Amino acid sequence: MDKKPLLEVRNLKKYFDKTRGLFAKEKKFLHAVDDISFDIYKGETFGLVGESGCGKSTTGRTIVKLYEPTDGQIIFDGVDLASVPEKEMLPYRRKIQMIFQDPYASLNARMTVTDIIAEGIVTHKLYKDHDNPEKAIQDRIYELLESVGLKKEHASRYPHEFSGGQRQRIGIARALAVNPDLIICDEPISALDVSIQAQVVNMLEDFQKEFGLTYLFIAHDLSMVKYISDRIGVMYLGKLMEVATSDELYETPLHPYTKALLSSIPLPDPEHEDKGKRIVLQGDVPSPINPKDRCRFATRCNYSKILVENDGSDFKQQIVGKYARETVIDHERHHAIVEENQYITEEIADMIIDFGVDKIYINRSKCFSEEPKLEEYKKDHFTACHFTKEIEEGTIK
Amino acid sequence: MADLNFKKVAKEDKQDIEQTRRSLTYWQDVWRRLKNNKSSMVGLVGVIFIVLLAVVGPWLTPYDYSDQQSDFSNLPPRLDIREVGDKTFYVTRVYRLLELQDGRVVDRFADLDTNVVDKINHHAKEIILPINVETTQTYALPSSVTLGADEYYSEKWGIALGDTTYSFGDDAVEVVYIHPDSPFQNVEFEGSPYDVNESGYFAELTLVDNYGEANAEDAAYDFDHGAENLITALEDATFVEEIRFYGEEVIVDYSYGLMNDNMVPDGYEDVNLTIEYQGEENKYVTDTIHNKIFLLGSDTQGRDILTRVLYGARISLIVALIATVVNFIIGVTYGAVAGYLGGNWDNFMMRVVDIINSIPLVLWVILLMVVLREVVIDIEIAGRTYVIFRGTSGLGTIAIALGTVYWVAMARLVRGQVIGLKEQEFVLAARTIGVSNAKIISRHLIPNALGPIIVSMAMMIPAAVFTEAFLSFIGLGVSAPQASLGTLANNALSGFQSYPYKLFFPAAMIALMMLAFNFLGDGLRDALDPRLRKG
Secondary structure, rough: OOOOOEEEEEEEEEEOOOOHHHHHHOOOOEEEEEEEEEEEEEOOOEEOOOOOOOOOHHHHHHHOOOOOOOOEEEEOOOOOHOOOHHHHHHHHHHHEEEOOOOOOOOOOOOOOOOHHHHHHHHOOOOOOOOOOOHHHHHHHHHHHHHHOOOOHHHHHHHHHHHHHHHEEEEEEEEHHOOOOOOOEEOOOOOOHHHHHHHHHHEEEEEEEEOOEEEEEEEEEEEEHHHHHHHEEEEEEEEEEEEEHHHHHHHHOOOOHHHHHHOOOOOOOOOOOOOOOOOOOOOOOOOOOOOOOOOOOOOOOOHEEEEEEEEOOEEEEHHOOOOOEEEOOOEEOOEEEEEEOOOOHHHHHHHHHHHHHOOOOEEEEEHHOOOOOOOOEEOOOOOOOOOHHHHHHHOOOO | OOOOOOOOOOOHHHHEEEEEEEEHHHHHHHHHHHHOOHHHHHHHHHHHHHHHHHHHHHHHHOOOOOOOHHHHHOOOEEEEEEEEOEEEEEEOOOOEEEEEEEEEEEEEEEEEOOOOOOHHOOOEEEEEEOOOOOOOOOOOOOOOOOOOOOEEEOOOOOEEEEOOOOOOOOOOEEEEOOOOHHHHHHHOOOOOOOOOOOOOOOOOOEOOOOOOOOOOOHHHOOOOHHHHHHHHHHHHHHOOOOOOOOOOOOEEEHHHOOOOHHOOOOOOOOOEEEEEEEEEEOOOOEEEEOOOOOOOOEHHHHHHHHHHHHHHHHHHHHHHHHHHHHHHHHHHHHHHHHHHHOOHHHHHHHHHHHHHHHOHHHHHHHHHHHHOOOEEEEEEEEEEEEEEEEHEEEOHHHHHHHHHHHHHHHHHHHHHHHHHHHHEEEEEHHHHHHHOOHHHHHHHHHHHHHHHHHHHHHHHEEEEEEEHHHHHHHHOOOOOOOOHHHHHHHHHOOOOOOOOOOHHHHHHHHHHHHHHHHHHHHHHHHOOOOOOOOO
């Protein structure tokens, strides 16, 4: 693998305007992809993982400019696609192709397999100089069908006559038809049976070797991503949390979110299964609409809270002016003394002490006031956390 | 006992046998489902039948939609005939006496004037005069006799003829005077000798084909004044072989229908009218036969209702077809573009649709009628001029009115479909490939929305037929002499109680068209329903 980036994504942002009504006071933006940067080197597979709704697919679609990026650069082979106007995109469209998640929705039911695969060839006029373009296209389609494991006879059929796995193969043939350099695989296997998943993934690997393809592999299946990817980026709420090589990430995850994510992989070995290593995240993913200026993971991170114990004199001083991490409820009177993320005033602090609370979690202020940047902690290992060093050294828990 | 032992199979047998079956395309599948639906097949057959009738039908009838035969006006499809002696008569509601043979009219007698009591007894005469003489002398009109405005005298034959007050387009004249020495004088008329002063008597003189050697036939057919031309013809004739008068007396007495109950003689209680001929008297309708000249009857102007209904169906279908095609082209394009572009474009285009949708159809048609009244568009092809639009006919205006308003529903439907489809991954895939927007709309979006589009169009045809009929019915549509089904129904309204058949047939045609298209549309909807079919 040479170290030449094929695709450089720089500070890519994609906001969706969710403002409803003509006279809304405040504009609402869904920050689907919020300032992410990464490189994909030629010939490698870059995995992008994260839970549902974290912006993985949006990232992929923005790179092929199915969505117009709000800000940032998508430098492909030295050209910033973000600044190329739509009308001049055609030559670049050939170079970046996409494989879609749902094999049932990604093929036009009214077109034959031939029409589906030939569409790209015809659009880009790949055989216009050929003596007999129609024959050349037909031969090319047969060749593609055979290389994805289908038969010539399938060319004249309609998509509904195929199984999910076969359809996904047609989708791959369609992407390959225009000889792309980069293929964005948007969860290409998550809708398939496990047995078919392996076949498709192996096929994708074979094509990578054969044609020198570069993949951006979007998935939520962590073990499959580890298997296929050279490097992996972990996304959470539109932000990249950690980028590292595949092995490095799985062996020594740095970011608390990555740790939690990896701990959720079910192990097939009952000996190692669930030895208290499982990190269960509390709460839900916060809303991506107009997110606050803080670490995106702070609300669910185990390291972003500080335990303050009432051991005598300075308990009050420690908690006044901070934000409570959890709600303290007076069950007898059915009201909350302090609510989650509420600012603790002197008055509230007194009430907490009066109520007899002897320990309380408060928010770590840096996590809640400042956005961490994606920084290189080790060689080729980037993470976005204020306290990576401290966590690694074990100074904070 | 079955053989339970497994056997080793040869290697080539282990190969999967490729299942070969004829694969159905989407449309083959739709057709298969449509065929299984009985009511929609009935609808399809009905539609084909109606379209054939409308296209071919008007050429198969012997009449044109505007042919008028006013002496055969208001003939119902079934005729109540009265048989007297060897003749068959039909009395119309305005007391016109028609002589029939095999359901066809062979002779027509004068209208009876119900207002003049004196004329209650109608005497029509036919006398065949074999005047086989060369006339050598002339008979000058005596100075004591003066002729009226439309009366003419032939000195050669000594007979004066006058135009009758009614005109059938052919020769119906009245003998007003016969010279005492005329060869006609030898003829015994029924009753007293012919007296010109007695207006109760008159005879119809009919020219038969062989009435004279002179080429008077052309003259006779082409006249405005029957008497004048007949006289000219008689003057030109050197030899008259036969002149035909209505001879034998037919007495129509409809006084019984007008009498008070206590005046009616015994045996005539429920008699409306009597016909007396050759001494026989007919009191009742003896038979009901099919009208063989107008299968579905004739209207007030004596036009064939069958021809007009077929022609009306043709016009209704033309209007529906134009409305649907315009609807398809504008509605689908507009809706697809609005849905695909989305955002502010979609908002703007849909508000335009809302505005168009808020125009009341009737008002719109009236406005168009006023504006387009003077407009005539014609094109010249190879020296001949073809009028493609004439504002006064109403047909083009209705088609324009429906075409400009009806696409709105289609645009909304297509927009909804396209909005749902454009986020589908196959559209994203096409965009990733770099397919142009126009091609994405035409190759990906519209074909996938075609099911609902076709259903909507199939449902729009009966709606357009009905709207056209409605507009014509209230007098805004196709104008005379052209007839749409709505116009026919409207015309039939005035005499509805006396001539219900005039309303029945156009109404039945509208109902049949609506039923057939609706059945077919329902079947198509079931066959194309996207909820039943995925992928």
